[in-house]
Amino acid sequence: MKHLAGLVLSLGIAVAPSTLRAQDAWPARPITFVVPYGAGGYTDLVGRLTARYVEKALGKPVIVDNRAGAGGIVGTQAVANAAADGYTFCVCSIGAISIAPFDPNQKVGYDPLRDLAPVGIVSSIAQVVIVKKDLPVKTLAELVSYAKANPGKLNYGSSGAGGLTHYSVELFQARAGIKVVHIPFKSGGPSTAAVVSGEVDFSFANMTDGLPQVQAGSVRGLAVTSLKRSPYLPDLPTVNETVPDFVVETWNGIMAPSKTPEPIIRKLSDILIKMADDPEVKEIMGKAGADTVKTTPEQYRAQIVREIAQWKPLIQEIAERK
Numbered sequence: 001m002k003h004l005a006g007l008v009l010s011l012g013i014a015v016a017p018s019t020l021r022a023q024d025a026w027p028a029r030p031i032t033f034v035v036p037y038g039a040g041g042y043t044d045l046v047g048r049l050t051a052r053y054v055e056k057a058l059g060k061p062v063i064v065d066n067r068a069g070a071g072g073i074v075g076t077q078a079v080a081n082a083a084a085d086g087y088t089f090c091v092c093s094i095g096a097i098s099i100a101p102f103d104p105n106q107k108v109g110y111d112p113l114r115d116l117a118p119v120g121i122v123s124s125i126a127q128v129v130i131v132k133k134d135l136p137v138k139t140l141a142e143l144v145s146y147a148k149a150n151p152g153k154l155n156y157g158s159s160g161a162g163g164l165t166h167y168s169v170e171l172f173q174a175r176a177g178i179k180v181v182h183i184p185f186k187s188g189g190p191s192t193a194a195v196v197s198g199e200v201d202f203s204f205a206n207m208t209d210g211l212p213q214v215q216a217g218s219v220r221g222l223a224v225t226s227l228k229r230s231p232y233l234p235d236l237p238t239v240n241e242t243v244p245d246f247v248v249e250t251w252n253g254i255m256a257p258s259k260t261p262e263p264i265i266r267k268l269s270d271i272l273i274k275m276a277d278d279p280e281v282k283e284i285m286g287k288a289g290a291d292t293v294k295t296t297p298e299q300y301r302a303q304i305v306r307e308i309a310q311w312k313p314l315i316q317e318i319a320e321r322k
Contacts, residue, residue, distance in 0.1 A: 031088075031089065033047050033091055037075070037187040068187055070160055071166055071184070072162065079257060081257075089119070089254050094307060103316075125288075127250070128204075129205075129239065130222070152179050157200040158203065159187050160186060161182070169203075175244075188206050192219075214233060224239070277294070
């Protein structure tokens with residue numbers, strides 16, 4: 001992660017002068033990208049990479065503001081409540097947008113479709129199931145069997161209550177018929193580090209966090225959450241091969257407070273679409289186990305609507321079982 005962060009900070013990307021027009025008033029001052037997680041995790045990496053690209057495109061500073069808490073809810077709510085003037089954006093993720101607002105046990109002070117305006121998705125990534133090295137399991141099936149034989153004994157780390165790495169395991173519990181204990185952290189980096197140190201037993205880590213540790217042998221990788229096997233860890237099966245009807249992938253995208261002027265949304269959307277094809281950006285994302293994505297604001301909103309329809313009944317079902 002430190003190596004990737006260095007690449008982001010040193011990234012020098014040429015942006016066509018046509019991106020800007022002299023008569024445009026926006027932006028007249030620095031812009032803030034709120035990252036709703038702590039430094040060092042997947043969303044932080046994506047946020048800083050995107051900020052550096054947008055900064056070069058617009059010719060104005062883009063400040064990254066990490067506001068961790070409640071699985072991304074704290075930072076996302078801060079953007080939903082911010083002035084709709086084009087100077088505050090959220091590096092949002094699926095957990096705080098399409099899932100957490102519909103958990104009856106969560107207190108979320110925003111409506112993702114009413115209070116936030118989609119700009120564009122910039123990356124997508126699967127998760128990898130990792131376990132501490134001395135846990136006596138070598139396959140996902142063995143993890144399920146061990147958990148069933150020892151109900152409530154295993155614990156798992158997540159990037160925070162309400163985030164996708166939390167709900168992925170909640171869904172896994174429901175599908176596999178097991179019971180494990182949740183230990184939330186402020187971001188994916190510390191959660192993964194806790195598996196490395198043996199503080200927690202396992203996690204469904206974003207590929208960015210888990211891939212380097214699996215490759216280094218500091219944790220044991222058991223499976224990936226994508227529909228198909230990952231090219232980044234081709235030897236690992238999918239969770240779906242052991243636990244049917246389980247596919248989870250996450251994304252990071254840029255959202256603005258609702259009522260942000262449409263010309264600003266469009267200008268930033270155009271920059272993000274160009275960014276998805278930039279070779280240096282694609283290389284950095286690939287090294288992190290992620291893929292670049294380009295969507296229009298309308299396509300982004302449509303994806304959120306589909307995800308809500310998929311996750312809402314599942315989340316409510318899980319909540320009712322507790």
